[in-house]
Amino acid sequence: xKIAIIGLGLMGGSFALAVRKIYDNLEIVxxxxxxxxxxxxxxxxxxxxxxxxxxxxxDFDLIILAIPVDAIVKTLKNLxxxxxxxxxxxxxxxxxxxxxxxxxxxxxNVVPSHPMTGTEKFGPSAAIDNLYRGKxxxxxxxxxxxxxxxxxxxxxxSKLGMKIFYMDAKEHDKHxxxxxxxxxxxxxxxANSVMAQxxxxxxxxxxxxxxxxxxxxxxxxxxxxxxxxRQNRENVLDAMESFKKELEYCEKLIRENxxxxxxxxxxxxxxxxxxF
Amino acid sequence: xKIAIIGLGLMGGSFALAVRKIYDNLEIVxxxxxxxxxxxxxxxxxxxxxxxxxxxxxDFDLIILAIPVDAIVKTLKNLxxxxxxxxxxxxxxxxxxxxxxxxxxxxxNVVPSHPMTGTEKFGPSAAIDNLYRGKxxxxxxxxxxxxxxxxxxxxxxSKLGMKIFYMDAKEHDKHxxxxxxxxxxxxxxxANSVMAQxxxxxxxxxxxxxxxxxxxxxxxxxxxxxxxxRQNRENVLDAMESFKKELEYCEKLIRENxxxxxxxxxxxxxxxxxxF
Numbered sequence: 176x177k178i179a180i181i182g183l184g185l186m187g188g189s190f191a192l193a194v195r196k197i198y199d200n201l202e203i204v205x206x207x208x209x210x211x212x213x214x215x216x217x218x219x220x221x222x223x224x225x226x227x228x229x230x231x232x233x234d235f236d237l238i239i240l241a242i243p244v245d246a247i248v249k250t251l252k253n254l255x256x257x258x259x260x261x262x263x264x265x266x267x268x269x270x271x272x273x274x275x276x277x278x279x280x281x282x283x284n285v286v287p288s289h290p291m292t293g294t295e296k297f298g299p300s301a302a303i304d305n306l307y308r309g310k311x312x313x314x315x316x317x318x319x320x321x322x323x324x325x326x327x328x329x330x331x332x333s334k335l336g337m338k339i340f341y342m343d344a345k346e347h348d349k350h351x352x353x354x355x356x357x358x359x360x361x362x363x364x365x366a367n368s369v370m371a372q373x374x375x376x377x378x379x380x381x382x383x384x385x386x387x388x389x390x391x392x393x394x395x396x397x398x399x400x401x402x403x404x405r406q407n408r409e410n411v412l413d414a415m416e417s418f419k420k421e422l423e424y425c426e427k428l429i430r431e432n433x434x435x436x437x438x439x440x441x442x443x444x445x446x447x448x449x450x451f
Numbered sequence: 452x453k454i455a456i457i458g459l460g461l462m463g464g465s466f467a468l469a470v471r472k473i474y475d476n477l478e479i480v481x482x483x484x485x486x487x488x489x490x491x492x493x494x495x496x497x498x499x500x501x502x503x504x505x506x507x508x509x510d511f512d513l514i515i516l517a518i519p520v521d522a523i524v525k526t527l528k529n530l531x532x533x534x535x536x537x538x539x540x541x542x543x544x545x546x547x548x549x550x551x552x553x554x555x556x557x558x559x560n561v562v563p564s565h566p567m568t569g570t571e572k573f574g575p576s577a578a579i580d581n582l583y584r585g586k587x588x589x590x591x592x593x594x595x596x597x598x599x600x601x602x603x604x605x606x607x608x609s610k611l612g613m614k615i616f617y618m619d620a621k622e623h624d625k626h627x628x629x630x631x632x633x634x635x636x637x638x639x640x641x642a643n644s645v646m647a648q649x650x651x652x653x654x655x656x657x658x659x660x661x662x663x664x665x666x667x668x669x670x671x672x673x674x675x676x677x678x679x680x681r682q683n684r685e686n687v688l689d690a691m692e693s694f695k696k697e698l699e700y701c702e703k704l705i706r707e708n709x710x711x712x713x714x715x716x717x718x719x720x721x722x723x724x725x726x727f
Contacts, residue, residue, distance in 0.1 A: 291657050291659040292659050292660070293661070310659065311656065340656070340657065350653070350654045354659075355657075358641060358661050361637060361641060363716070363717055365694060366719075367697045367716065367720050368633075370719060370722060371693065377626070378626045379630065379726050381616065381626055382631075382727070383568050383587070383631065386634050388664040388665065388668075389634050389637065389638060389664065389665050392664075392665070393721070394721055394724050397717035398714075400717060404713065405708070408705055408708075415701075418698075419695075419698065420644070421644045422636065422691070422698075423695075425636050425639060425691075426636070426691050429680050429687060429691075432681070434680075437680065438674075438677050439673075441676060441677070443643055443646060444666075447655075450655050
């Protein structure tokens with residue numbers, strides 16, 4: 176199988192490492208605007224070689240788009256020449272705009288997907304071979320993907336040990352705003368509220384696990400996240416409103432010394448125990 | 452050494468398990484208002500026996516108070532009979548009120564402390580022997596503790612592998628509001644904003660590591676946290692304001708499509724990389 180990986184960061188690099196473990200006779204070719212990333216990915220053995228032009232991928236079996244979401248939209252428009260049997264899987268964290276803007280002539284080639292995994296690290300050196308195992312991947316509007324393409328996508332991600340969910344792109348974007356995008360705005364805000372204090376190092380020296388866990392994703396790449404917030408702007412703003420409503424209720428209860436109600440509100444949150 | 456552990460939950464139970472590994476010839480006696488906890492701690496071998504009355508601890512070497520902060524204030528008032536050489540170490544997450552309200556006649560017995568560790572679990576069965584290793588413990592206003600008592604406290608927590616910080620109780624409470632208490636209000640709010648959606652289970656099924664890490668502490672005990680928010684009310688409200696300021700700035704940038712400024716704001720948060 177000939178696999179192209181466009182974007183040699185955490186997601187693309189980790190996919191290359193993982194897929195090598197489940198298939199023999201792979202040729203994995205990388206492509207990245209950042210020459211340092213290309214070099215690094217070669218040195219780390221993540222890819223076998225690096226391509227200069229997208230045209231080289233014309234008859235490839237699989238093209239993975241592991242780049243920021245705006246770049247996915249653009250790149251799909253530059254891939255209209257690919258062969259009918261090629262499968263393109265994009266890893267974008269937002270899906271509605273990508274699905275809408277995929278050129279009609281390659282719509283069957285594309286399996287719009289979102290692997291719900293990651294770390295706060297980025298670049299080829301962040302790649303790990305077990306990033307996908309046991310995690311969820313969402314396929315969106317797969318009824319418009321070709322039979323061959325959806326079968327290949329299902330096969331690969333099942334072999335990688337992922338749980339596959341199917342969803343409409345718009346529904347995905349709403350859910351992702353709550354479960355991933357808004358929590359990133361919260362984590363960035365938490366980090367910045369401490370960084371704005373007089374001596375953040377002295378404060379952070381005291382940090383137990385709670386703060387570290389909550390601010391971990393505030394280390395994520397602004398590059399990637401500006402695109403996501405832009406593409407999923409309405410849903411993110413809605414989810415931020417819901418979050419703020421809860422926070423302001425909590426604040427009000429503390430300010431007004433309404434401790435019994437605060438207790439009940441925290442018990443509500445404890446119901447998470449029943450879910451995970 | 453005779454050690455009393457008042458409060459046989461995660462913190463007290465874990466202390467018992469850990470201290471057994473660093474000293475021989477210990478007698479560890481538990482005390483808990485909750486009879487089930489006492490029984491469970493006995494069955495798990497966390498304590499050697501359970502006391503009926505605080506009076507049994509009169510000539511003990513060490514008394515650990517691992518109970519909610521309001522209960523610490525009350526219990527200290529009921530411990531004025533203890534012998535001069537007894538060391539009392541409280542594990543309260545707020546320190547100013549505890550320090551203020553410690554009866555003068557036992558002030559030298561007490562080493563006000565805050566181990567910056569924990570998990571979202573509670574009860575004796577949550578106890579683990581490595582909860583303290585490698586973590587920070589803050590001693591507050593230790594200049595008012597007796598020489599023998601501060602020496603013993605330092606010895607124990609050094610042997611447990613903890614990093615010791617010294618701080619004024621008021622300073623501690625300000626820092627703790629930012630690094631621990633406000634993040635708890637944020638985590639509870641995040642959990643409740645998702646729980647308030649139409650189908651929270653379907654949303655949470657998609658959760659990657661970010662949401663799970665950020666909502667983990669929303670599983671914490673409301674019992675313990677109502678007390679903390681009450682005792683550190685002003686500092687918590689201040690820290691919530693700072694957090695909200697950041698969140699509202701982020702929201703404004705998204706709403707007004709000010710993507711370059713949003714990028715810079717996220718880069719600010721990325722400076723956390725340099726700290727941990």
